[in-house]
Amino acid sequence: MSNTEAAPDEVLCETGPADDVEVLEPRDVPLGGPRAMTVRRTLPQRQRSLVGAWCFLDHYGPDDVAETGGMVVPPHPHTGLQTVSWLFSGTIEHRDSAGFHALVQPGELNLMTAGSGVSHSERSTAGTTVLHGAQLWVALPEHAREVERTFEHYAPPVVEDDEGRWRAQVFLGSLLGSSSPVETHTPLLGAELALEPGAELVLDVDPTFELAVLVDSGSVSVHGRRVEKDELAYVAPGRDVLRLATSEPTRLLVLGGPPFGEQIVMWWNFVGRTHEDVVAYRERWHAEIAAGGGPAYGLPDGDPDPPLPAPELPNARIKPRT
Numbered sequence: 001m002s003n004t005e006a007a008p009d010e011v012l013c014e015t016g017p018a019d020d021v022e023v024l025e026p027r028d029v030p031l032g033g034p035r036a037m038t039v040r041r042t043l044p045q046r047q048r049s050l051v052g053a054w055c056f057l058d059h060y061g062p063d064d065v066a067e068t069g070g071m072v073v074p075p076h077p078h079t080g081l082q083t084v085s086w087l088f089s090g091t092i093e094h095r096d097s098a099g100f101h102a103l104v105q106p107g108e109l110n111l112m113t114a115g116s117g118v119s120h121s122e123r124s125t126a127g128t129t130v131l132h133g134a135q136l137w138v139a140l141p142e143h144a145r146e147v148e149r150t151f152e153h154y155a156p157p158v159v160e161d162d163e164g165r166w167r168a169q170v171f172l173g174s175l176l177g178s179s180s181p182v183e184t185h186t187p188l189l190g191a192e193l194a195l196e197p198g199a200e201l202v203l204d205v206d207p208t209f210e211l212a213v214l215v216d217s218g219s220v221s222v223h224g225r226r227v228e229k230d231e232l233a234y235v236a237p238g239r240d241v242l243r244l245a246t247s248e249p250t251r252l253l254v255l256g257g258p259p260f261g262e263q264i265v266m267w268w269n270f271v272g273r274t275h276e277d278v279v280a281y282r283e284r285w286h287a288e289i290a291a292g293g294g295p296a297y298g299l300p301d302g303d304p305d306p307p308l309p310a311p312e313l314p315n316a317r318i319k320p321r322t
């Protein structure tokens with residue numbers, strides 16, 4: 001049987017050595033809206049869908065909000081995941097159907113757990129001139145994917161080298177002797193690191209974890225492999241240290257966790273296990289929009305905009321990712 005695509009993509013299928021460091025390029029995705037703020041997406045992509053339970057990684061800015069219009073995302077639903085908002089500059093106003101209304105600030109973790117369903121809105125505030133940060137999603141494992149919706153906030157302390165060569169904030173998991181108190185449903189690591197020129201770090205890490213290093217500014221060597229700004233380095237499990245070095249001022253995020261080990265189906269804002277899950281999540285959302293609310297997702301109180309309908313489903317069945 002032949003592939004009926006008119007212009008099939010070339011897919012490189014190869015398996016590197018277990019200790020390989022892989023560098024993934026971002027792709028630009030417009031978030032929509034009249035002036036369409038653009039994000040750089042490094043997960044999921046063709047060669048890799050997940051790093052631990054991290055299943056989605058959007059990185060944006062620094063954007064001049066006067067030009068891009070900033071972030072304006074009316075109420076929309078999520079299932080089966082947690083959203084992590086991490087800002088470098090600017091402020092985002094968050095409202096959700098679990099009843100939380102929060103201002104997301106730089107250097108502070110804001111973690112929303114969708115569980116079986118939540119809806120929320122996100123808008124950069126009127127006082128924000130430069131918007132710069134990351135929006136990350138964590139897939140919930142089978143035993144926790146229908147937990148109750150909730151929202152948590154944590155401002156991690158800054159840990160610093162005595163000689164000022166690096167500073168870090170650990171928002172999930174443990175690194176550099178700093179541990180986040182935020183409980184997760186699978187083991188996770190999430191941290192921001194700022195490195196000065198000449199910094200060389202050998203970080204103790206859990207060898208069962210796979211790791212990702214997202215470079216926000218500058219550039220870094222990861223186990224000797226050069227990683228440029230906006231790129232994501234993937235490090236396979238099996239190493240008990242992570243080696244970072246740089247010759248310029250660099251800011252990066254380190255993310256990780258043990259390989260997720262479950263197949264997921266991801267479409268729009270939903271994480272499920274099957275195509276049928278996604279069809280049901282979408283129908284339920286449209287029913288609640290029509291009814292002005294309901295038990296499956298609910299709607300945030302006091303939101304100025306109507307909720308966003310889901311796009312049309314693709315004709316083909318949505319394939320699971322691992």
Ligand code: MN
Nearest residue numbers: 076078083120
């Ligand atoms: Mn969202």
